[in-house]
Amino acid sequence: MADITAAMVKDLREKSGAGMMDCKKALNETGGEMDAAMDWLRTKGLAAAQKKSSRTAAEGLVGVAVSGTRGAAVEVNSETDFVAKNEQFQNFVREVTQVALTGAADVDAIKSAAMPSGTTVAETLTNNIATIGENQSIRRVRRLEVGKGAVVSYVHNxxxxxxxxxxxxxxxxSEAPADALAKLGKDLAMHIAAAFPKALNEGDLDEAEIDRERAIxxxxAGESGKPADIIAKMVEGSIAKYRKEHALVSQLFVMDGKTKISDVVAKAGKDAGAAIVLTDYVRFQLGEGIEREQSDFAAEVAAASGVPQKPKDEDKPQV
Structure with missing residues (x-):
């Protein structure tokens, strides 16, 4: 058997873009022959999968799962919306969400965790890229847990x-009855989907973002021509309004437009006969914050067919 050196593995990795362990295995399988190792990677779909990784993946699915007092949310991206309808892709997102729920709770840990099939999440993802034919990635993961009470999930669209x-x-x-927590949790989750809070409490808001808002x-206010002390009050008033509008507990409940979320929670606790504390939340919106390429799959198809492509409307939850 040929002596496989680190330099050979590095060289093949640079040429193929495949993972280090895959490159080492390819060289072992082909007796250290570089071209044969490259062909081996291609036949396994590994080199092709890596090439696809340079393409923007901003579609896909968000998965949520709850078990008792624990819940998990995962975002898995793909290049096109077509893949979100693919049963293989849906099963993958569902299984990865279960992995996050019962074990690993961050992206790096999840990739090395085992799937029900026995392969790792990373290996399954690589296989999916090769067989489905699109770049895919696990973008983010969050898990919530309470000591006593409930974690409630909601999926929009x-x-x-x-x-x-x-x-x-x-x-x-809370120690409130499960049905009361389920109802409140569902109402709050629908509000969160529609209102897009940026933090649980006002003090949790990103200070860098607050500074940008203050500058604006x-x-x-400076354009008003008013005295400096009045301008200062106007600025602080704007910031106070911003904090209230973007912190969940101080937002107005979308279902009535007048009750603060903190009051909604307090009333639910009073009605249930036990105090309820909203400890945390997660809101994952597909592709949020990803800079999408100007030319995607749908646009390329439209261009090739000569049919003009209408701009896609943003998804907006309706409560």
């Missing part, structure tokens, strides 16, 4: 049970 474009988890700490408010 569901493609299948527990899978959709917006996934929400709500963590409620200062510039606008």
């Amino acid at each position: 569901a493609a299948a049970p527990g899978l959709g474009k917006i996934g929400v988890l709500v963590a409620l700490e 408010a200062t510039e606008k």
Whole structure:
């Protein structure tokens, strides 16, 4: 058997873009012959999968799952919306969400975790890329848990049970009856899907974002020509409004437009006969924050056929 050196593995990795362990295995399987190893990777779909990884994956699915007092949310991206309808892809997202629920709770740990089939998540993902023919990636993972109470899930725009474009988890700490927590959790989750809070409490908001808002408010107030002390009050008023509008507990409940979320939770606890504490939440919206390429699959098909492509409307939850 040929002596496989680290330099050979590095060389093959640079040429193929495949993973280090895959390159080492390819060289072992082919007696250290570089061209044969490259062909081996291609036949396994590994080199092709890596080439696809340079393409933007901003579609896909968000998966949510709950078991008792624990819940998990996962976003798995693909290049096109067509893949979200693929049964193989849906099963993968569903199984990865279960992995996050019962074990690994961050992206790196999940990739090395075992799937029900016995292969790792990373290996299954590589196989999916090769067989489905699109770049795919596990983008983010969150898990919530309470000591006593409930974690409630909600999916907006569901493609299948527990899978959709917006996934929400709500963590409620309480000794209130399960049905009361389920109802409150569902109402809060629907609100979160529609209202898009940026933090649980006002003090949790990103201070860098607050600074940007303050700069904008200062510039606008300065155009009024009012005295400096009045301008300062105008700026602080704008920031106070921003904090209230973007912190979940101080937002107005979308179902009535007048009750603060903190009051909604307090009333639910009073009605249930036990205090309820909203401890945390998760809101994953598919592709949120990903810079999409100007030319995607649908646009390429439209261009090739000569049919103009209409711009896609943003998904907007309706409660």
